[in-house]
Amino acid sequence: MVAVTLRSTAVAAVLAALADQTRATCPSRFSWEDNVLTKAAIDSTNNAELFDFGPVEGTPVSSKIIGGIPRPRCKTFPGDALWPSTSVWNLFNLTLGGALIKTVPLAAPCYSGWPQYNAAQCEYVKTNWNRPQLHVEDPTSAMFPLWQGQTCMPSDHPSQIYDNCTLGGYASYSVAVIKVSQIQLALNFARATNIRLVVKNTGHDFADKSMGAGSLSIWTHKLKDIQYIPNYTCNGHSGPAFRLGSGVETEEVYRAAEANNVTVVGGECRTVGMAGGYIAGGGHSPMSSLVGMGADQVLSLDVVLPNGRFVTASQSSYPDLFWALRGGGGSTYGVVTSVTVKAYPQIPVSTLGFAFATSPNVTADTFWDGVEAYTTYFDTFTAAGAYGYWLIVNIGPGQFFFSMNPLWGGNMTLAQFQPLIQPFLDDLADLGIPIDPVWNEYPSLYQAHSGTFPPENVGGADNRAASRLFPKDNFINPAKRNETMAAVRYAVEAGGILIGYNIRAAPNSAVNQTNSVNPAWRETTGFFLLATAWPADASTALIQSQSNILTNDWMARWRQVSPGAGSYLSEGDINEPNWQQSFYGSHYLRLLQLKKKYDPTGLFYAHTAVGSEDWEVEGQLPGLPTQNGRLCRKP
Numbered sequence: 001m002v003a004v005t006l007r008s009t010a011v012a013a014v015l016a017a018l019a020d021q022t023r024a025t026c027p028s029r030f031s032w033e034d035n036v037l038t039k040a041a042i043d044s045t046n047n048a049e050l051f052d053f054g055p056v057e058g059t060p061v062s063s064k065i066i067g068g069i070p071r072p073r074c075k076t077f078p079g080d081a082l083w084p085s086t087s088v089w090n091l092f093n094l095t096l097g098g099a100l101i102k103t104v105p106l107a108a109p110c111y112s113g114w115p116q117y118n119a120a121q122c123e124y125v126k127t128n129w130n131r132p133q134l135h136v137e138d139p140t141s142a143m144f145p146l147w148q149g150q151t152c153m154p155s156d157h158p159s160q161i162y163d164n165c166t167l168g169g170y171a172s173y174s175v176a177v178i179k180v181s182q183i184q185l186a187l188n189f190a191r192a193t194n195i196r197l198v199v200k201n202t203g204h205d206f207a208d209k210s211m212g213a214g215s216l217s218i219w220t221h222k223l224k225d226i227q228y229i230p231n232y233t234c235n236g237h238s239g240p241a242f243r244l245g246s247g248v249e250t251e252e253v254y255r256a257a258e259a260n261n262v263t264v265v266g267g268e269c270r271t272v273g274m275a276g277g278y279i280a281g282g283g284h285s286p287m288s289s290l291v292g293m294g295a296d297q298v299l300s301l302d303v304v305l306p307n308g309r310f311v312t313a314s315q316s317s318y319p320d321l322f323w324a325l326r327g328g329g330g331s332t333y334g335v336v337t338s339v340t341v342k343a344y345p346q347i348p349v350s351t352l353g354f355a356f357a358t359s360p361n362v363t364a365d366t367f368w369d370g371v372e373a374y375t376t377y378f379d380t381f382t383a384a385g386a387y388g389y390w391l392i393v394n395i396g397p398g399q400f401f402f403s404m405n406p407l408w409g410g411n412m413t414l415a416q417f418q419p420l421i422q423p424f425l426d427d428l429a430d431l432g433i434p435i436d437p438v439w440n441e442y443p444s445l446y447q448a449h450s451g452t453f454p455p456e457n458v459g460g461a462d463n464r465a466a467s468r469l470f471p472k473d474n475f476i477n478p479a480k481r482n483e484t485m486a487a488v489r490y491a492v493e494a495g496g497i498l499i500g501y502n503i504r505a506a507p508n509s510a511v512n513q514t515n516s517v518n519p520a521w522r523e524t525t526g527f528f529l530l531a532t533a534w535p536a537d538a539s540t541a542l543i544q545s546q547s548n549i550l551t552n553d554w555m556a557r558w559r560q561v562s563p564g565a566g567s568y569l570s571e572g573d574i575n576e577p578n579w580q581q582s583f584y585g586s587h588y589l590r591l592l593q594l595k596k597k598y599d600p601t602g603l604f605y606a607h608t609a610v611g612s613e614d615w616e617v618e619g620q621l622p623g624l625p626t627q628n629g630r631l632c633r634k635p
């Protein structure tokens with residue numbers, strides 16, 4: 001026994017020395033991350049029970065029993081006897097230093113029943129509703145109002161169903177966090193009061209995973225710090241890196257990288273939160289075909305755990321959490337406060353834009369032959385580091401339009417890029433498909449990104465989307481390619497809108513790719529999104545029918561031609577069948593074990609997030625899983 005004690009003491013000393021060494025070489029946290037809650041501070045308040053930490057992670061906790069009495073099956077909801085009184089909310093606000101915001105729906109200025117009614121402000125909201133930034137800057141709004149329940153849209157709904165404005169799926173309160181202690185207080189308060197908790201960053205998630213009725217929301221938008229570390233030496237990386245607050249948006253990072261002559265891996269969308277849902281979901285990028293996924297670039301993350309404790313996750317600290325936070329989905333294992341990512345030298349980027357369509361000289365079959373010709377190059381292009389972002393729409397019976405927005409050659413001059421792409425353009429010419437190619441060469445990712453990608457359009461309740469990560473063999477093997485293209489054409493002919501990416505998650509020995517990114521990403525060269533749309537005044541029955549067709553007809557055919565493949569959890573079908581396999585693949589069981597370890601009572605919940613199968617939102621219509629009901633554990 002004594003010998004064992006001595007040995008473990010010696011091991012502990014070595015580990016402590018190693019930890020000190022890590023601390024000595026790893027950059028320090030942001031100053032607001034040093035503002036942490038202590039047990040002593042909680043105990044010194046009169047209401048310690050509202051703000052106390054949860055059990056240390058890994059401690060066995062029953063999800064059903066607490067203190068010998070059954071845990072309530074449902075989260076406490078506004079109107080319940082146990083919902084905190086106004087004085088408790090006031091106390092909470094005081095404790096937070098005034099950071100609590102009672103929700104006023106973004107479009108409330110359009111409704112005379114709200115004190116915020118204001119015609120000019122309403123006009124502003126109406127005009128900007130489709131711009132992501134409007135929703136990014138609001139504490140509770142997200143970009144897919146269908147899942148909020150459309151209970152407060154900015155325009156008069158044509159059917160006049162929605163004549164008043166209610167919270168629907170919006171959170172009841174938000175905490176506009178600017179320091180870690182506020183996140184800890186919010187988590188502890190939500191746990192103590194049994195209130196639903198959500199985390200909202202920008203609101204980009206296709207399933208509105210950052211909202212929920214009757215919830216307390218942690219709004220990370222103000223965590224905007226960006227620190228460039230030219231000589232980072234830590235966590236197995238020596239070289240340039242960025243530490244990013246979790247509210248930082250993609251374009252802000254691209255701009256910082258440009259100013260420092262380096263490149264970072266980020267998405268195509270300007271306003272997505274890099275250190276929030278983007279990295280948590282895996283994160284695809286115009287850089288992915290060159291260096292891998294966004295999540296692959298992470299060196300460490302700082303995170304407030306569901307029990308309220310603040311830790312660093314890296315390959316040497318909480319390695320299991322480090323694995324899960326890089327691909328296992330947001331709002332599951334804690335609130336990430338900042339992320340440190342590897343940066344690369346600045347690279348030239350060459351781009352190509354063009355479009356083609358059916359016409360008297362281009363039949364529908366020829367059009368689709370042109371699309372198929374492109375897919376035969378998917379492997380070659382991505383192996384060379386290229387990436388393509390394109391669109392196909394049905395413009396009338398038997399008529400189609402293809403737009404390349406752009407084809408992107410990362411780390412390629414035009415002299416290198418053009419010969420790579422020319423065989424594909426020759427194929428189009430051989431098919432008699434005329435195009436007017438626009439070539440460009442840019443000195444950096446930021447300039448190429450600004451010069452090429454179209455602005456995003458969000459906020460519509462008249463469409464929804466699903467996605468598939470087609471394995472590369474679906475485009476290499478001619479028989480599979482035929483089947484795949486038939487399934488793709490079927491969906492577009494039936495009215496589906498296709499947004500395609502020719503992309504791969506490049507293997508990269510310079511980063512740690514042992515993470516929880518959906519393994520389907522490692523196999524794909526074709527990530528296809530498929531949207532269905534309906535008229536603005538469509539009845540609920542029509543929306544349900546269209547929605548059902550998307551999932552159970554169009555996408556069923558896509559799944560059939562790619563058995564065992566997957567879908568991207570951040571841009572997926574809200575009704576994805578067998579979502580555990582589709583969104584997380586073979587990682588699901590391990591992710592679920594870690595969920596139970598770090599969040600045994602289910603403080604964090606989001607639709608299709610790991611562990612969410614134990615929960616349901618009450619009052620949903622079939623096929624339309626809005627977030628505007630009470631969250632309950634399934635019986």
Ligand SMILES: Cc1cc2nc3c(=O)[nH]c(=O)nc-3n(C[C@H](O)[C@H](O)[C@H](O)COP(=O)(O)OP(=O)(O)OC[C@H]3O[C@@H](n4cnc5c(N)ncnc54)[C@H](O)[C@@H]3O)c2cc1C
Nearest residue numbers: 201202203204205209267268269273276277284330331336
């Ligand atoms: C127009 C558009 C373009 C897009 N382009 C791309 C692209 O190019 N590449 C790509 O990979 N994806 C893209 N996406 C998808 C996007 O990456 C995901 O929606 C992502 O989850 C957004 O993260 P967010 O933090 O910005 O948004 P949110 O919707 O606020 O959050 C998404 C999820 O992450 C959780 N979350 C957010 N912050 C934190 C945090 N700090 N800690 C814990 N959980 C958190 C939320 O609770 C929610 O569950 C796009 C989406 C849209 C709408």
